[in-house]
Amino acid sequence: MNSGQQYGIGDSSFQAAGGELGIFQLVNNFFDRMQSDERFSTIWHMHPDDKDMSRDKLARFLCGWLGGPRLYNEKYGAIGIPRVHAHLAIETAERDQWLTCMSESVAEQAFADDFKTYLMEQLFVPAEAVRRRVAMSRESAE
Numbered sequence: 037m038n039s040g041q042q043y044g045i046g047d048s049s050f051q052a053a054g055g056e057l058g059i060f061q062l063v064n065n066f067f068d069r070m071q072s073d074e075r076f077s078t079i080w081h082m083h084p085d086d087k088d089m090s091r092d093k094l095a096r097f098l099c100g101w102l103g104g105p106r107l108y109n110e111k112y113g114a115i116g117i118p119r120v121h122a123h124l125a126i127e128t129a130e131r132d133q134w135l136t137c138m139s140e141s142v143a144e145q146a147f148a149d150d151f152k153t154y155l156m157e158q159l160f161v162p163a164e165a166v167r168r169r170v171a172m173s174r175e176s177a178e
């Protein structure tokens with residue numbers, strides 16, 4: 037169902053995602069799926085052993101990124117998304133594993149359909165920025 041709402045203004049996206057609780061649920065679904073589905077094993081194994089910390093970091097980041105409270109910064113400090121991924125082996129295939137895993141998790145949430153579409157369009161932007169940053173770091177290391 038569409039909500040007819042405009043997203044990206046104030047905390048409208050944060051609210052549309054069900055606030056802190058909704059975002060933590062999404063991120064838990066995302067990591068559970070990444071762990072259990074072979075299609076996502078490359079990106080699963082890239083993560084450090086402490087997956088609870090990874091869940092906490094991504095969920096807190098998304099709260100602020102969607103216009104809600106800046107929970108990541110409060111706990112972990114400043115962050116640049118491309119920079120924190122620069123050391124990883126992320127090419128198009130890994131970017132798409134991440135986006136597919138996320139999109140299947142988003143699909144299972146009780147979000148309005150137009151928000152699901154909007155959210156995945158928005159997430160493509162930092163995911164692609166990560167891929168480009170990794171490619172750049174590799175070029176300069178050659």
Ligand code: HEM
Pocket residue numbers: 079082083084090093094097112115117120121124126130131132134135159162163164166167
């Ligand atoms: C392009 C595909 C992506 C892959 C394969 C990926 C994978 C990873 C991995 C493996 C880590 C752990 C890094 C480490 O501790 O060594 C990580 C951290 C993180 N990722 Fe991603 N990621 C992707 C895209 C994104 C996007 C689009 C976002 C945000 C919208 C994001 C948010 C984060 C955050 C907040 C952290 C924690 C950073 C920290 O504090 O250490 N990632 N990611």
